Amino acid sequence: xxxxxxxxxxxxxxxxxxxxxxxxxxxxxxxxxxxxxxxxxxxxxxxxxxxxxxxxxxxxxxxxxxxxxxxxxxxxxxxxxxxxxxxxxxxxxxxxxxxxxxxxxxxxxxxxxxxxxxxxxxxxxxxxxxxxxxxxxxxxxxxxxxxxxxxxxxxxxxxxxxxxxxxxxxxxxxxxxxxxxxxxxxxxxxxxxxxxxxxxxxxxxxxxxxx
Amino acid sequence: xxxxxxxxxxxxxxxxxxxxxxxxxxxxxxxxxxxxxxxxxxxxxxxxxxxxxxxxxxxxxxxxxxxxxxxxxxxxxxxxxxxxxxxxxxxxxxxxxxxxxxxxxxxxxxxxxxxxxxxxxxxxxxxxxxxxxxxxxxxxxxxxxxxxxxxxxxxxxxxxxxxxxxxxxxxxxxxxxxxxxxxxxxxxxxxxxxxxxxxxxxxxxxxxxxx
Numbered sequence: 001x002x003x004x005x006x007x008x009x010x011x012x013x014x015x016x017x018x019x020x021x022x023x024x025x026x027x028x029x030x031x032x033x034x035x036x037x038x039x040x041x042x043x044x045x046x047x048x049x050x051x052x053x054x055x056x057x058x059x060x061x062x063x064x065x066x067x068x069x070x071x072x073x074x075x076x077x078x079x080x081x082x083x084x085x086x087x088x089x090x091x092x093x094x095x096x097x098x099x100x101x102x103x104x105x106x107x108x109x110x111x112x113x114x115x116x117x118x119x120x121x122x123x124x125x126x127x128x129x130x131x132x133x134x135x136x137x138x139x140x141x142x143x144x145x146x147x148x149x150x151x152x153x154x155x156x157x158x159x160x161x162x163x164x165x166x167x168x169x170x171x172x173x174x175x176x177x178x179x180x181x182x183x184x185x186x187x188x189x190x191x192x193x194x195x196x197x198x199x200x201x202x203x204x205x206x207x208x209x210x211x
Numbered sequence: 212x213x214x215x216x217x218x219x220x221x222x223x224x225x226x227x228x229x230x231x232x233x234x235x236x237x238x239x240x241x242x243x244x245x246x247x248x249x250x251x252x253x254x255x256x257x258x259x260x261x262x263x264x265x266x267x268x269x270x271x272x273x274x275x276x277x278x279x280x281x282x283x284x285x286x287x288x289x290x291x292x293x294x295x296x297x298x299x300x301x302x303x304x305x306x307x308x309x310x311x312x313x314x315x316x317x318x319x320x321x322x323x324x325x326x327x328x329x330x331x332x333x334x335x336x337x338x339x340x341x342x343x344x345x346x347x348x349x350x351x352x353x354x355x356x357x358x359x360x361x362x363x364x365x366x367x368x369x370x371x372x373x374x375x376x377x378x379x380x381x382x383x384x385x386x387x388x389x390x391x392x393x394x395x396x397x398x399x400x401x402x403x404x405x406x407x408x409x410x411x412x413x414x415x416x417x418x419x420x421x422x
Contacts, residue, residue, distance in 0.1 A: 067309065
């Protein structure tokens with residue numbers, strides 16, 4: 001297998017952590033998003049959407065989208081389970097995973113892409129042509145991230161991990177979102193979010209977090 | 212089971228169609244989003260995010276997020292399979308399903324929510340407080356939908372359905388996106404998109420499309 005990857009972006013890290021938790025390794029190709037290598041003819045021949053991560057299997061099958069790549073890895077390497085083990089846990093982990101994406105990652109991406117000078121004409125990710133940044137959307141994204149921190153902090157007062165008492169893909173997405181939001185999107189976690197801070201220290205101490 | 216549903220919104224329809232394909236029925240509670248019933252104390256006690264659809268199982272377990280609800284139904288009612296049957300088909304259907312959401316639905320929602328007068332202070336869905344509409348985002352959303360039509364039309368020149376030769380959850384999402392985008396978001400499909408138009412007629416003729 002070969003993973004087209006970017007050390008700078010939050011989505012490829014989700015797959016790297018997922019693979020580290022599973023003990024799976026594969027070839028790695030770094031694509032520099034800031035330089036626009038994801039929009040080169042060479043990479044668009046692999047993934048016409050121009051998005052990372054992208055996994056290519058040994059038979060040439062291409063799988064894109066972080067969660068779909070994780071699904072393939074969960075099916076082929078079931079242990080340890082990271083996407084649930086019965087109908088209810090599978091659904092609830094998927095639900096929480098999506099909360100992290102829709103309530104957190106989208107806002108962080110809006111905050112970053114609409115304020116980073118290098119992306120002033122790349123307001124949306126991937127092979128979508130010229131999209132001018134919208135400053136009001138950067139401000140909205142920052143506010144969304146702040147609300148996300150508060151909501152996640154409340155939820156983490158009731159459970160050890162994002163989707164209950166087991167570490168799961170929902171924690172992986174959340175960790176990548178929080179690190180991207182505090183880093184590139186420049187929204188700090190308030191000191192009052194003690195549950196969130198404790199969880200973040202906990203999951204950041206896992207060896208997979210270095211992936 | 213009880214489904215909190217809205218006949219007016221695209222996401223609940225995804226679950227209704229999925230259930231119709233599976234032959235599953237359950238109690239139905241209509242929530243009027245335009246009137247803001249999804250933000251009432253009564254509904255927020257069921258789903259604090261204030262979003263539809265939301266499924267409540269007979270033991271009180273709450274599952275939200277369309278795809279997570281579909282996951283539960285796929286696990287408990289495997290036939291006919293709508294989310295793949297082996298690691299590669301599961302991953303590729305999930306990937307295509309997400310393309311429909313991220314490349315199509317997000318843009319259509321941006322176009323609608325930022326131009327519909329009744330949502331002038333509800334720029335984001337759910338229990339997120341006052342979010343002013345951003346007119347530039349409505350314009351960007353319409354452009355995104357137009358690109359989505361072109362891209363989906365190209366892909367449907369190579370396969371009968373969105374994720375290959377089998378009808379799947381990716382077609383259900385795509386149908387709900389296209390009908391929402393042409394309706395509420397007011398972006399017409401160009402006559403040149405012959406593959407998309409043929410596919411749309413095909414999937415719209417399935418009895419489940421009436422759900």
